[in-house]
Amino acid sequence: MTATTTPAPARAGTPDRRDRVRTPLPRPRRRHSVDRPRRSVTLTLLSSLVVLYTLLPLAWLVVSATKTQPDLLGSPGLWFSGRFALWDNITQTLSYDHHVFLRWLLNTLLYVVLGAGGATLLAVLAGYGLAKFDFRGKKAVFAVVIGAVAVPATALAVPTFLMFSKMGLTNTPWAVIIPSLVSPFGLYLMWVFSAEAVPAELLEAARVDGSGEVRTFFRIALPLLAPGIVTVLLFTVVATWNNYFLPLIMIKDPNWYPLTLGLNAWNDQAATAGGQPVFNLVITGSLLTIVPLVAAFLLLQRYWQSGLAAGSVKE
């Protein structure tokens, strides 16, 4: 069992960049490198603008979530005003309409765990298989996968609805979970990642040492694939968490709404004759909705970055 004890190559973790990019550059005064890049005022300004552009809506959301419904309409959006009502808003959001927000949160979690989790599992298995095994029709599979990446899920929603409706699956959680299981992009990413991250020699060594294919996959390939798996997982989690159009078409029972549809239904209350506008709850609900995603990104940042860079440098 020499293969299992062989340490994983360093490149799967955080690669040591200095070894690679030490190309002496003939620069007269200052030496710039990837680690010590030249400072550019234009670029700094541009990226500051982009940062501002990205963060402003978020700041608006956080500030607005601290306001009551009347304050929300009566004060400028980017600064605090009136009573600090964040806790009230959160309590109200959670309890409004018989705690339906919690139900929507649980639904979203269900769709994410089964849908995104399943999609990641399938993508990893299929991506590894396609990268590491040769079989007839592989090129055809490749073409299908690439083609599927190009088809937006929105375009498939209506045909999928008609099909599911014949099968009696609409208005059930399956109508959201099953289409979420398919992630051509995740599959493609895992395929490319497996090809790069798992050296054929290592698998060869494992086979020589008598490890079965399943064991080789779980004990050797899987740890090497971890950054890629996290990347795909993040992609699919974000896609499922934010999925709006598919549940919009499939689900009509508010008890099975995910958060996206639920918040939209609350928002629409303001546009209904006789309806009660609850913009403060919509905003607080939106804030609560993005917190888990932001947390996931911050916690898994390290994997995410190394995952994105995979395959970008040929060693």
Added chain:
Amino acid sequence: MRATTPRTLSGLALLCATALSLTACGSSGTDAGSAAGSGDAAVSASALQSALAKGGTITVWAWEPTLKQVVSDFEATYPKVHVDLVNAGTGDKQYTALQNAVQAGSGGPDVAQIEYYALGQFALGKSVQDLGKYGAAKLSGSYSTGPWNSVDIGGGVYALPMDSGPMALFYNKKVFDKYHLTVPTTWAQYLDDARRLHAADPNAYITNDTGDAGFTTSLIWQAGGHPYKVDGTKVSVDFTDAGSNAFTGTWQQLVSGKLLAPINSWSDQWYKALGDGSIATLATGAWMPANLVSGVPGGSGDWRVAPLPQWQAGQNASAENGGSSLAVMKASTHQDLAYAFAQFAAAGAGVQDRIKGGAFPATTADLNSPAFLNTAFPYFGGQQANQVFAQSAKNVVKGWQYLPYQVYANSIFNDTVGKAYVSSTTLAEGLKNWQDASLNYGTQQGFTTGK
């Protein structure tokens, strides 16, 4: 801004859905009916009662908030019947879902809330049941003319009117007093007020309008225009008649003079502007008070209601804006229970529940009842606003028709007429483009179209 994405998306879905449903409408009529096991044979009142005693479960798709109370009262009266009240989306979102369900042949409700402008589309597609077999035609005298004409389509009654929206002018008296404006009785005076108000305070506008199909058609309706003429599958659209010209003549000046607040109705900005006086009037349906009370609590006491301004001095014409009906779906397997519920909500005890909840009725008995007419609205400074609304309901111009595919037509309003609000295109040109696009679509869907 936040509203754009879902709207674009639902517009897209709607496109798919309408395209699908209309191509299929030739075949769906017969098999949907037989699949449901319900023909068009007359159903007596006693048969309805025994169905109610036997019980069952029906699903109702509606977004109207006062129906919650109606459902619990209905279930209390008929304990064997269970009603699943589902908010499947508001307006066009719900129609998309409904069209999808009709097309798929399953997953739809037994009863659906359908606005008057959209009912024709479902009636023509034979997705809603003709209620003639229940004797619904006998109810014609119970409703005011506008709503009844909207559900009485080509000799069949395809839904029961649930509420109505006779138009009136809501105005912020505080703003009017502050700038010494007179409450307009004609649209010419309205234009004059708009200019004076905006000149006195550049942040204040007479009203907001960024292009709204329902509002535009309602004002043309009030002006006596008949842009849509529908006879079976023969459809014509003409936005150059006198009524349409009266509308564009005045409204173009409001648009060109930048006298309309560029704020989308129903947005948070809109609610804000209604409260702080930067939108001084709203010409809209009689269902508006409930929204003002819950959405603009700060404006309480400032607002009043006046009759809709007239296109010609001395007239008293009005039009409907909005309002919904309850339809029984053809694919329903519980049509008897479904009709019993619709009748309870739209003609029976449910009407009082809804009036108490702030809905504006379509039933003449209520529109004429002293208790209703003399209700004082604290929000309007104690004004008996229902008198204005009830009078408006009587003055609705007769003979208005919507297209049998008005949901689609309204969905492309912003691509055509909407341009007049943001570019050099005139309203008349925009309406012409809307007319062409609507006719084009009609031809594609197999209607005989003409101008």
